[in-house]
Every structure is written in structure tokens, then in C-alpha cells.
Amino acid sequence: MGDPSGIGPEVIIKAFRDSTPEQRERIMVIGDKNILNRAARACDIFQPMHDSGTQGAPESLEVLHVETDGLPEKFGIVSEACGEACFRYIAKGVELTRAGKIAGIVTAPINKAALNAAGHHYDGHTGMLAHLTKSKSSFMLLAAEKLKVIHVSTHISLRDAIDRAKPKRITETIVAGWQHLRRMGYGDPRIAVAGINPHCGEGGLFGDEDDTQIAPGVAAAQAKGINVVGPIPADTAYYRTSQGQFDLIVAQYHDQGHIPIKMIAFDTAVNVSLGLPIDRCSVDHGTAFDIAGKNLANHENMNHAINYGLRLADGKNQ
Known part of the structure; x- marks a missing residue:
């Protein structure tokens, strides 16, 4: 459900209202029933609910x-209690997914300040999920119809991001993205790797990281038979990808990947966590405390996240 004080409960209620009967049968919310009822009232939506494990009407959540x-x-309200609630919802989702009782989780937004105030010191969902699943590494992929971006690093400083962009991590990121696109139906995904320096360093004039760190990682992925090229100057790589030349672009750090996709797909991009033993995707927006409970939140992104989660579940079943 995400942060109980944010727009998560509201966009969940609205998205469930828009879901088909077949989709509703496959959706369960892990969260707080009272908060969801409050959100439904705020949106002037009559939404029946029933407890998990009991039989509800077809339209019941x-x-x-x-x-x-x-x-x-x-x-x-930014609240320590809400941070604790966020952690408990995610932990329960991980527990049920690992036990095979649910196929995967779709997460509503959390507030990092509230999460840390509750004593859970993570950089967000991705770090928390990696810890709860005992995963050594994970990758963030933002997926929209026109552009898909996977990140070498996300919630670290730019200085640390440059240090993290080492050949092994570059190769692992490419492989993770390639495997995901294959699972989603791409026969031979075309991948572009963005450079980290202007003009990929211009032969060392603006830094040599593209030559010494990124290029070897790309070469290692090519040796595995992956259709990948790079590094390509980032100022042209995104345009070429958005025009259909590539199916996926590898971004070297948070803003290099987030800014382009939020520019063209702010309401439709879905955040997908790769490298974990469970399936997880999420809306790509925050808690928006300033409009929470005012029936102003746009639920389009949650619709896309739920649909993506169902596609992941279907792929797992197959």
C-alpha cells in the first residue's frame, strides 16, 4: 500500500475501480483496511472490501x-509510524512471494524520511528488497512504451556512481536487462550503453572512464552473444533509443536515466526491480503528501504498474 499518509491508498482505490473483473480476482492489497476506506471516502468511491482468505463479491477488494x-x-503527515507500516507491508509481501503464495508485488510509493525515522535505514524500496531477499545486487529498470532504461547505479552520489561503473557491474547490468526483455517477449533485444563522460571522453580528453571501465564491460557482454553496443554519447543515445533503434538503454547513474524517461513518460513509466528472487514493480512517483487525501492524485501510473505486474506473473506461470 505504500506510505499510509501518501497518495498510495488513493491511487490503489482508483486503479482497482478501473480494473477488469479478471484483474480484480488477481489483486490483493497488503496494507491497512481503515486507511483504504478513508481514501475511498475521500475519492467519493464506494469500494467494498473483504479480508484476505475470505470470499468477497466480484467487485470487492x-x-x-x-x-x-x-x-x-x-x-x-510524515510519520515514524507510517515508515514502520511501509516496512511491514513490504516484508509481508516478500514473505508471501518467497513462499509461493503470491506471484509478485506492485508497490505504491514510500517516504524515505519516514522509513529511516522508523529505524529502517534503506535508500528506498530497492535496497530494502535486496536486504529482505538476501540479494547481493539488484537493478532498477524504468519501462515505458517508447523508452526503457536500466541503471548501473541509482541512489548514490554522482562521485560514487562513477566509481561503481566498473566493467563487471556494466556487464551484469546489461545481462539483467537482456534477460528481462527476453522474458517479456523480445527475441533478440537491442541494447545501447550510454557513456558516462561528455562525448564518451573524446579519446581521454574529458576523462578515460568510458575507455577503461565501460567499454570492457560492453565487450564482455558481447562475448556472451548479447546484441549490445557502446558506450554511446548519452546526448544522442537516448534519442536513438526513443526513435526505435534500440530496445533498451543502459544508464550509468540515476539522473542520466530518470530525466529522459520522466520527460517523455512521466505518467506511464513503471519501475521494475531486477536481480531479485521475486518479481516487483512499482509506480514511478512519490508520496505527494501535498495532495494526499484530496482526490487529486492521478492513478494512471498505478494502472500501468498493475498491468506490468500481471504480465510478469503470466510470464512466471508460463
């Missing part, structure tokens, strides 16, 4: 209620 004391009585 199945809820696995996870109790957390001290939740605020209104939306838009």
Missing part, C-alpha cells in the same frame, strides 16, 4: 490487513 500502531488520522 481483497485486503491483507497489517496492523501498525500510531498511524496519523489524516493524510499528508
Whole structure:
């Protein structure tokens, strides 16, 4: 459900209203039933709900209620209790997924300040999920119809991101993206790797990281038979990818990947976590405390995230 004080409960209620009967049968919300009812009232939506494990009407929303004391009585509040709730919802989702009781999880937004105030010191969903699943590494992929981007690094400083862009990590990122696109139906995914320096360093004039760190990682992926090229100057790589020359671009750091895709697909891009033993995707927006509980939140991104999660589940079943 995400942060109980954010727009997560609202966009979930709205997205469920828009879902087909077949989709509704496959959706369960892990969160707080009282908060979801509050969000439904705020949106003037009559939404029946039933407890997980019980039989509900076709239009009823199945809820696995996870109790957390001290939740605020209104939306838009940064709260330690909400941070604790976020952690409990995710932990329960991981537990059920690893036990094979659910196919995967779609996450609504959390607030990192609230999460850390509750004593859970993670950089966000991705770090928390990696810890809970005991995964050594994970990768963030942002997926939209016109552009798909996977990141070598995300929530670290730019200085640290440059140090992290080493050949092994570059190759692992390419492989993770290639495997995901293959799973999603791409026969031979075409991948471009963006450079980290202007003009890929211009032969060392603007830095040699593209030659010494990125190019060897690309070569190693090519040796595995992957259709990948690079490094390509980032200022042209994104345009070429958006025009259909490539199916996926590898971004070297957070903003290099996030800015282009949010420019062209702010409401439709889905955040997908790769490299984990479970399937997880998410909306690509924040908690928006300033509009929470005011029936102003756009739920289009949640619609796309749910649809992507169902596609992942179908791929797992096959």
C-alpha cells in the first residue's frame, strides 16, 4: 500500500475501480483496511472490501490487513509510524512471494524520511528488497512504451556512481536487462550503453572512464552473444533509443536515466526491480503528501504498474 499518509491508498482505490473483473480476482492489497476506506471516502468511491482468505463479491477488494500502531488520522503527515507500516507491508509481501503464495508485488510509493525515522535505514524500496531477499545486487529498470532504461547505479552520489561503473557491474547490468526483455517477449533485444563522460571522453580528453571501465564491460557482454553496443554519447543515445533503434538503454547513474524517461513518460513509466528472487514493480512517483487525501492524485501510473505486474506473473506461470 505504500506510505499510509501518501497518495498510495488513493491511487490503489482508483486503479482497482478501473480494473477488469479478471484483474480484480488477481489483486490483493497488503496494507491497512481503515486507511483504504478513508481514501475511498475521500475519492467519493464506494469500494467494498473483504479480508484476505475470505470470499468477497466480484467487485470487492481483497485486503491483507497489517496492523501498525500510531498511524496519523489524516493524510499528508510524515510519520515514524507510517515508515514502520511501509516496512511491514513490504516484508509481508516478500514473505508471501518467497513462499509461493503470491506471484509478485506492485508497490505504491514510500517516504524515505519516514522509513529511516522508523529505524529502517534503506535508500528506498530497492535496497530494502535486496536486504529482505538476501540479494547481493539488484537493478532498477524504468519501462515505458517508447523508452526503457536500466541503471548501473541509482541512489548514490554522482562521485560514487562513477566509481561503481566498473566493467563487471556494466556487464551484469546489461545481462539483467537482456534477460528481462527476453522474458517479456523480445527475441533478440537491442541494447545501447550510454557513456558516462561528455562525448564518451573524446579519446581521454574529458576523462578515460568510458575507455577503461565501460567499454570492457560492453565487450564482455558481447562475448556472451548479447546484441549490445557502446558506450554511446548519452546526448544522442537516448534519442536513438526513443526513435526505435534500440530496445533498451543502459544508464550509468540515476539522473542520466530518470530525466529522459520522466520527460517523455512521466505518467506511464513503471519501475521494475531486477536481480531479485521475486518479481516487483512499482509506480514511478512519490508520496505527494501535498495532495494526499484530496482526490487529486492521478492513478494512471498505478494502472500501468498493475498491468506490468500481471504480465510478469503470466510470464512466471508460463
